Amino acid sequence: MGHVPIGVMYRCDNPPENLPAYARLAERLGYDELWLVEDCFFAGGVSAAAVAAAVTERLTVGLGIMPAAFRNPAVTAMEIATLARIFPGRIHAGLGHGVAEWVRQVGAEHESPLAVLDETVGAVRDLLAGRTVQVAGRHVNLAGVALEFPPDPAPPVATGVRNERSLRLSGRTADGTVLAEGASPDYVRWARGLIDEGRRSAGREDAHRLTVYAHLDFDDDPGSARREIAARLLGGAPLPVADAELADEVAALVGAYPQVAGLAAALPAGYLDRFAVAGDAARCQAAVERLTAAGADAVILVPPRDPQLGVAQITQAADQLLPLLR
Numbered sequence: 001m002g003h004v005p006i007g008v009m010y011r012c013d014n015p016p017e018n019l020p021a022y023a024r025l026a027e028r029l030g031y032d033e034l035w036l037v038e039d040c041f042f043a044g045g046v047s048a049a050a051v052a053a054a055v056t057e058r059l060t061v062g063l064g065i066m067p068a069a070f071r072n073p074a075v076t077a078m079e080i081a082t083l084a085r086i087f088p089g090r091i092h093a094g095l096g097h098g099v100a101e102w103v104r105q106v107g108a109e110h111e112s113p114l115a116v117l118d119e120t121v122g123a124v125r126d127l128l129a130g131r132t133v134q135v136a137g138r139h140v141n142l143a144g145v146a147l148e149f150p151p152d153p154a155p156p157v158a159t160g161v162r163n164e165r166s167l168r169l170s171g172r173t174a175d176g177t178v179l180a181e182g183a184s185p186d187y188v189r190w191a192r193g194l195i196d197e198g199r200r201s202a203g204r205e206d207a208h209r210l211t212v213y214a215h216l217d218f219d220d221d222p223g224s225a226r227r228e229i230a231a232r233l234l235g236g237a238p239l240p241v242a243d244a245e246l247a248d249e250v251a252a253l254v255g256a257y258p259q260v261a262g263l264a265a266a267l268p269a270g271y272l273d274r275f276a277v278a279g280d281a282a283r284c285q286a287a288v289e290r291l292t293a294a295g296a297d298a299v300i301l302v303p304p305r306d307p308q309l310g311v312a313q314i315t316q317a318a319d320q321l322l323p324l325l326r
Contacts, residue, residue: 004296004297005032005033005298006032006288006298006301007033008300010034012037012043013042016048016051019043023056024055025311027056029318031059031318032298033062034056034060034061034062035061036049036061038065040102046079049061053086058090060089060090061091062300063080063092066094068098069098069110070098070103071095076095077123078147080155080157081128081147081150081151085149092156094158094176095120095121095158097117110139112138115137116139117159118169120140121174127147128150156209157176158174158175158178159174160179164194168194170198171200172202175207178212179191179212181232188295191242192295196208210295210297212298214276215229215278216317217279218278218320218321224306227261228276228304228305229264229272229275229276232275273290277301284317285324285325289325
């Protein structure tokens with residue numbers, strides 16, 4: 001196996017004015033990538049990506065993800081092209097459905113989120129490739145649009161998706177896929193299979209990068225990871241098909257411990273190894289290697305919510321974990 005990029009996330013719940021120092025730190029510590037999140041209603045993803053790239057020299061900056069329903073594809077392509085020309089080879093863009101509640105809040109709901117994502121990603125990729133785009137779709141309507149300054153080469157455009165139909169769409173339409181935090185190795189393997197189905201249906205043979213976000217808790221007693229997993233389970237999202245054998249156990253745990261603190265304390269130890277990169281250096285190494293063996297092409301470590309703890313942990317992980325992975 002070749003070198004697998006290891007990155008860190010700048011969490012959207014940290015204020016944007018702290019981003020420049022964090023980006024410089026990530027580069028100094030030796031991480032390959034820094035990923036930013038455009039969640040509502042925190043900070044703008046494109047402006048944050050520009051700042052992160054401007055204050056560093058070699059870091060790949062990932063923009064994962066922008067909600068497709070919010071963004072006109074021509075304007076989105078202009079923004080990505082500008083970043084890619086100023087910081088060649090260092091920009092990865094991502095688009096996704098966005099959280100349904102947020103989409104409704106801004107009046108951007110659509111009867112077919114799949115069509116929104118499919119048409120937006122297709123148009124953005126065509127524009128970045130220098131093509132003139134003429135499309136009258138269910139969501140995207142462009143009449144002979146072409147970029148004056150297309151980047152060369154065009155940066156990859158991924159989708160941030162979760163479910164079966166969207167993963168197949170990603171394989172057909174995008175250059176890569178971003179899986180959100182909490183992805184187990186079984187889920188990564190399942191997602192890769194669906195992506196590949198989509199690729200085969202479209203006759204695609206080019207590379208498709210699978211980027212996986214993973215909760216980091218570089219601590220012998222990983223309480224932060226326990227809380228993150230507990231919060232996700234209590235949030236009510238159904239377990240993916242790949243983790244369905246846990247459904248009854250999770251339902252019993254959630255029923256017995258309806259608060260985050262109680263559920264976090266009660267989680268079986270195996271949940272940490274399955275849904276996070278948590279524990280000492282050897283345990284974190286094993287967790288990352290399980291994800292890459294399952295099909296992840298890059299692993300992005302998501303630090304704890306507390307900013308000071310997050311900085312301490314990515315620093316410790318750079319010193320003790322990165323050498324093991326490389």
